[in-house]
Amino acid sequence: MKVNHKTFTGGYKFNNFEGQPSGDVVLYKPVKDMIGSVIEPGRGITAADVLDALNLTGFSGPDTALTETVGKIAPYDVRDIVISTVETEPYSLPMKSMVNQATKGQFISGLRNIQESYPRAKMTLVIGEDQIDLVQLLSAEVKRLSRVSLVTIASKYPANRKELTVPVVLGKKYPVGYGPAHLGMLWLGIKDVFQVAKSVTEKKVVDSTVLALSGPGWKKNLVLDVPVGTKVKDIAKSYMAEGEIRLVKNSILSGGLLTDEDTVTFDTDVIIAVPEDRRRQVLFFLRGGKNADSFTNTFLSKLLPKSEKTAGTNLQGERRACVSCTYCQSVCPVGLIPHLLHKHADKNIINKRLAEYNIFDCIECGLCDYVCPSKIEVVSNIKLAKEELEKAEISHKEYVIPECDIVAQTSREVAAGE
């Protein structure tokens, strides 16, 4: 089977951070008093119903802050289904644990269920170029399905984001801030396929989700099958190591903090535990850094590709004024000039010019923060500027997005008519 390969400019390849989970999925002992949405299988339940219940087929307003679903896309209107299995984060859900010889059948039956529910949809399975095992495992099976294609994509962060995958893989502009349903498409993760298979084929109750415990802050890095609604506190109690540790949901670069009160939801893929690293490293700037990760080639770790990179929350330097080193500019996956946006926001020059600098294209992936040698909070500044612009009613809602047709209008009418 011929596999298309796609690449893109910008982005950054993370590799080999310490505390990667591996092994088969382990069942987490359920705790009493769980709350959370449960999908009960009934007679004639379809993939569309499951995805609906998982909130994957709705479209909200063109404002990301608006989480309330306004409408649902009708199955007949779905033209594209993109399923991403790309692992590009420093810590992502390990595909090897999810799809292997044992679970392959379940995965394929999930794909088939989805296909039956969406008669007009073309399905694209996106796999990272590093995950050759997965391509070999699936290509023969996928070949037998019609309307399904397999595409590999450069394993650079943030290739796992829909805002990046859709333009690269499907060749159409993704309007940042809109939901995938606005484009007449569904954006699914690998877990969603399994949930569909579990409910439709196996007729089981979907009440749990798979998540990985990643990072050096866990006693053991496991992949767990956890009932939805389980408190993060309870998981931490059983598996977290000693010390002051920060818990982050899904992405260490752009994810939010998890507190004791937070519970596991269907979209929890990874819980990352990183130690709050307040240790000062004497003469750090002179050290070889065989375990330090860097965008530049100034550390020994670049010569030792197998070295395990340490992860901690230390700032690794002092905050300084921006020197326009252009690191952020060269990693930005959507082609912005982050330091320029930061300087405008910092000096409080927030006007239409920023919108023209495509500030609304920012997908807040956090790479500019990561590479900044002056340790500036670039993304936070850009977020602030966006909020200010919205307040001043200069927002992406007001502008034409070139080369992009938003089709959701018709589906919304269909949905409303039913």
Added chain:
Amino acid sequence: MNKLKENRIVKPAWEAIDFFLKGSAEVTAGGAHIREGMDIKRMMILVVFALMPAVVMSLYNYGMKAFWMIFFSYLFGITTEWIFAIVKREEIHEGIFVTCMIYPLVLPPTIPLWMLAVGIVFGVFFGKEVFGGTGRNIFNPALVGRLFITIAFPFYMSSSYVNPLVSRGHFFTTDFAAIPDAITSATPLTFLKAGEPMVYSAWQLLMGAAPGSMGETFRLGLILGGIFLMVTKVSSWRIPVSYIGTVLVLSGAGHIFMPETISAPVYQILTGGLLLGAFFMATDPVSSTYTQAGKVIYGIGLGVFTVLIRSFSGYTEGVMFSIILMNAFGPLIDSYMLDRKYKPLELKKEAA
């Protein structure tokens, strides 16, 4: 002790030394939760590190005088920066380490130390602090200092070059006039300007056998240092490559048509401060352009100005002037590039 640390005068110096030796204890708050290891200190120290071949060669060629020049440059440069850190209640920026290292390297080794001190104080003050410190300056501070003393003391800056290895057997002598066989001579650029045949071979020029500014003569070391910076991504490859490329092409073509006025490309590159300027001063991220295409235009502009000034003006050397000139053009180039890249947005039509 703690009271002393918070003292307004001591604080910037204390913090600078403390952070320099011990590193940061701060953790990330907001944005990305982990940060990469590269920081401004490492970046600046690597530039100083890349300059080490030139520095070692200066010490070898000019003895203790070279040492005192570097020492006084750091002493006065850091003091100026410190005073401004006190006045503005800001921190000492690590960029000063590079400024104070490059500055003595672009001076003739015979320069009196007081003159050197005047230059670095002027350069740091008017080249950097008046704009608001590192990150906001338009011009390269080391070159502003050199430009000032070139104009203020033209005699010293144009005719007082001595042959390398002057301090052989006189390592601790700082007054070269006292050395009997010290030859005050013109730099290779003067030969080219006068249309005289070049007395140095390319190899001699590469290895630093010709007189010139203290740090510009050991060109092989500069090339290695420059490549090191580009490979490690500390500096951008676009500027040096387009700069040197333009000089090669322009002087190559010019030499065919006007061999009397425009000297051969090999000598254009291997004389004067071109390599030092291209690898270490034109690449200064603050004062150069930041757009990718802008960097190439910036480099081409540098090449054009260098060849023009060297060939058609009263000055023998054009690198310093062209870098200062292109520093001034930098914001204009960037702004033009931004206008080309980002078009005005089109407002959605109101739905009827």
